[in-house]
Amino acid sequence: MTRGEAAVPGMTAGAQAPAPRAAPVLSVRGLTTSFRVDDRWVPVVRNVGFDIAPGETVAIVGESGSGKSVTSLSIMRLLQKETSRIEGSIRLDERELLSLSDEEMRHVRGGDIAMIFQEPMTSLNPIFPIGKQIAEALVVHRRISAAEARAEVTRLLEKVRIPNAAARFDEYPHQFSGGMRQRVMIAMALASRPKLLIADEPTTALDVTIQGQILDLIKSLQDEENMAVLFITHDMGVVAEVSDRTLVMYRGETVETGTTDDIFHRGRHPYTRALLAAVPRLGSMKDRALPQRFPVVDVATGEASPPAEVADTVARAKAPILDVRALTTRFEVREGIFRRRKGAIHAVENVSFSLFEGETLALVGESGCGKSTTGRSLMRLVQPAGGDVVIDGHDVMKLEGARLRTIRRSIQMIFQDPFASLNPRMSVGRAVTEPFIEHGLGTRAQARDKAAALLEKVSLSPDMMRRFPHEFSGGQRQRIAIARALMLDPKIIVADEAVSALDVSIKAQVCNLLLDLQQTLNLAYLFISHDMAVVERVSHRVAVMYLGEIVEIGPRAAVFDNPQHSYTRKLMAAVPVPAPARRRLRRNAAAEEIRSPFRPVGYEPTPRAYREVSAGHFVRID
């Protein structure tokens, strides 16, 4: 829709936009970018237009394949010339970027326009100290002496709130955490005092508390420098927090532009409404005891049908299907030629919980908190240092070899990345039937029949069995992985960030699928996730992990409505909420790093005690 309208400026009369429209810093008109595919030009971005005023933030939001990143790369002219073609007009302060020479464009990049990327881990050169890398950007664009550069770099590092900036000038990228590296990237981007900052998914790879800090930082810096920001993201929560105006992109076209407030509350395009309906909102589950399906949205009308209620599947009367007692996993750290023990990463420390049939227990926490290692330890994918794990009456820690393989019929795992968890050189049919055949549960014909039935159960067609994984989208692959896990009729499924890598609408569908399977098959889920909003939606109970230990565990409603541990509260406060009213919100969180659970040799774990807040709701006493 509104192909023509989308390009018209002045749709920003909304309450929140900066009222007087100064001359725009960046003005994009009729941007069409095509890629060369098999000797044909295929447009991937069609007729996109927008303006960004000084000090304004415009967000481009869309799912994978919507063309949002290609739009930003087109503005920077970072696409390969031989295989791409950019048409239309991109004006920066009345200068037409598309007609500049390569040499002139080089000065614009990193001079007038700076860019920060998703992966702070790979955007820095590992063999130079970070101070030197920033200084290089300064010397290229500003012609200043080395001593001046050093002083300026220190000032910039302080500006992006890196603690103890002067001392960290000579440190290397590996000595910085992900969040700190993203601060360095921002400092580098600011070095040339750009008029426009393009931020392409700058917080997607970061933990939620770190994401909150980086968003705060970008907002503060924008106020200080009066810089325009183009923010590319898939996360509606982030959009709501940062942007004045928003463009919604879908399959290469702008489906809607407007003030962020209008988009969120008065979205006109059905796709916008469907996208928003699929976003889980933290706090939307108040006063509900059971999980809830996501609403199913009709794309044609944008109307959401109220989600079907789920029945209570938890078999509390029976003995738990999974019982974990004092599980401990440590990874030794050795150094030097003689591989002397230096200490150990206490990845999982004295973790206990139980899981009932038909129940979903969520393990939440940030990277390095040990939630994934817990899941992998109780399946014996890594060898725990101690503790007891009883699955369906079998003590897993005492099993070896063939008997350990047998226990895998009861407990199965779904992995995070559906692009990595399927063998690329094995057909879908073979992949799904394989567990059944490998465990000798029946003939090939029986396996095929069962696989066909399961593929239908996960809303795929049985004819897909002849095809290979690369022919499927991420959501379809995750369904294949689920069907495969179900081939052995497991009682427990460990879902390790199983929906984290999926687009928001697909995420909602896969969550609904998991809930439906729980209804029909009475599955117990150990749902490992960093996404608080999804966890709130799907789980019966929640355990919050920090530095390898459970700090709080209890019924979902109790933990979310009445968080007791300071870390739980911090985690919940950091989640971006898709409500534009919070746009000017600042968390004022200090620039902290997530601590490491590394302990030196001879470290004795502190004995822990838990306090019962309400029935089944325990919090660690610190």
Next chain:
Amino acid sequence: MSATVDIAPPGPARAPGQIAWIVRRFLRNKAAVAGLIVVGLFVLVAIFAPLLAPYDPIKTNWSEIRHAPSAAHWFGTDELGRDIFSRIIYGARASLMAGVVSVVIAFVVGVPIGIVSGYVGGVFDTVVMRVIDAFLAIPFLIMAIALAAFLGPSLTNAMIAIGISTAPIFARLARGQTLVVKVEEYIEAAYSLGVRPMTLLTRYIFVNAFPPLLVQSTLAIATAIIAEAALAFLGLGQQPPNASWGSMLNTARMALSQAPWMSIYPGVAIFLTVLGFNLLGDGLHDALDPKD
């Protein structure tokens, strides 16, 4: 399952099967197709040698010793009056066979060692790899010559010697690939499904480590042909009176200045075959690597 609506764009348009896709990518690469044509021609020549050769390759003719190329003998004759063109055609059999068979031996010996070593890891891997390193420290040709001399001069023994000398390279490459593939999530997924170790090694690790091994094979064929030539040159490969390109070069060296055609044509045949296999190998590498 109620009708969940796919509101995101569907995945990429249905791609053709993997094999068809690889073939298409391969055919688009002109150098690779040229390599395939060259190799294919030599294979056909080897197969149909009796039909193509104008003369008997081992029939001597004392009246036509070291004749220069002419209408009767396109590539001239050698020191026993044999037709060089016919000998090159028959020699393709020995040379191509030496190339292919020795690489098959190297593959069959080296790859399982490398995969098991990489998969098992730990002390076992360390010990195996140090032994492999020791083998690799010996220059390839020296080892092949020593082995061939030990086994006795014949084409079969030359192929075994070349195969065993090449095996450490395959073991090392297979181990490296195994280490890369081993950490992939689908390996852990298969393990957590309770897939048996043998299935894991063959259907998961081997098939995913295969493309670089295949490419290495085509390159090794070229090396093996040259190695057979070198062994034949020393009298350790194809035995007289039968021809291989290497043994032809060996005898031609005595008459380099008087009868240069005796060495030029076998040299050109070796050059073209090696070039063909190299182009083919490069092309396969690019066609099998989707990240290109």
